[in-house]
Amino acid sequence: MALILLLALVREAFKCTGWMMSSEAEISALNQIGFASQFVDPDVETVVRTFHQHCFSCAGSTLENRVSTPYLTLEDLMSAEAKETRFSHISKILDGSSIPSQSTISRWPSMTSGRPSPIPFQTIASIMGSAVGSDGIGRRPYPSGGALYSAEMVLVFGDTIEGVPAFSVGHYLPVTNRFELLPGRFDRAKFDAISSIKGVSFYIAYFVNLKKATFKYRSRGYRLALLEIGSIYQKIIGAAQEDGLASRVLAGFSEYEFTKDCGLDSRLLLPAVIHAFGYQEGAYV
Numbered sequence: 001m002a003l004i005l006l007l008a009l010v011r012e013a014f015k016c017t018g019w020m021m022s023s024e025a026e027i028s029a030l031n032q033i034g035f036a037s038q039f040v041d042p043d044v045e046t047v048v049r050t051f052h053q054h055c056f057s058c059a060g061s062t063l064e065n066r067v068s069t070p071y072l073t074l075e076d077l078m079s080a081e082a083k084e085t086r087f088s089h090i091s092k093i094l095d096g097s098s099i100p101s102q103s104t105i106s107r108w109p110s111m112t113s114g115r116p117s118p119i120p121f122q123t124i125a126s127i128m129g130s131a132v133g134s135d136g137i138g139r140r141p142y143p144s145g146g147a148l149y150s151a152e153m154v155l156v157f158g159d160t161i162e163g164v165p166a167f168s169v170g171h172y173l174p175v176t177n178r179f180e181l182l183p184g185r186f187d188r189a190k191f192d193a194i195s196s197i198k199g200v201s202f203y204i205a206y207f208v209n210l211k212k213a214t215f216k217y218r219s220r221g222y223r224l225a226l227l228e229i230g231s232i233y234q235k236i237i238g239a240a241q242e243d244g245l246a247s248r249v250l251a252g253f254s255e256y257e258f259t260k261d262c263g264l265d266s267r268l269l270l271p272a273v274i275h276a277f278g279y280q281e282g283a284y285v
């Protein structure tokens, strides 16, 4: 009895110092995939996996060109870019407030080519903390369906990041604001092959945590997770830009290979997009 009382007192004391918060967050991190898995309907899992699989190829991709005769030319595809869409040509139109010109858009153009230069790990850590780290009660700076936060952020560092091993991989833990190092397998050649963008300093990959996304909302949870990823990368783009870093979101990458090289299981973590970062060659700042 005395021992139970003592344990309860120790627990309360740790709660006051904040130790318990980080410890509870860790325990939930360890258990959440296993916990959520128990409630995942196998039919839902099949539907989501199959759909994710179907998202592999797009019009104009090299895969499509290899397996079929493309029905859209490059010119056709380009003519669809940067247009707005009216739903009807007989609807009435109201003018919006005046926006002077394209130059007022605060987001920089997507990075086309990077200039390799040293970046302290602390710069990246502060971008992550300010853009997506949570407050003391676990609220994050972006919304999430059911507050499940089923999108995971994994960073792949190049060899110019000071303070981390070259080509290492880290999983960001937004509640405790730490990075969990993963058994990644990148080297110079693998890192350069991630995308065709030259001079990338590091990547952030956004994964849907399959079990977490689907145990409550079923297939709809996959949709919610993708929406969450969109708001995450928008926040990170803004924070990185403040530190002079340009970026480009990339949907074209080798999903299985990349996930495996990150040291992750592609049956549990479905990569949605990757995000390349670096100092834009010749411009922006």
Ligand SMILES: Cc1cc2nc3c(=O)[nH]c(=O)nc-3n(C[C@H](O)[C@H](O)[C@H](O)COP(=O)(O)O)c2cc1C
Binding pocket: 108, 109, 110, 111, 248, 249, 250, 251, 252, 253, 273
């Ligand atoms: C979800 C998503 C996927 C994208 N995938 C690619 C890609 O695979 N390759 C690429 O070069 N750019 C990719 N982009 C970047 C877009 O092409 C770019 O944002 C668009 O052309 C507009 O240019 P801007 O960002 O400079 O305004 C992607 C952007 C988003 C949001």
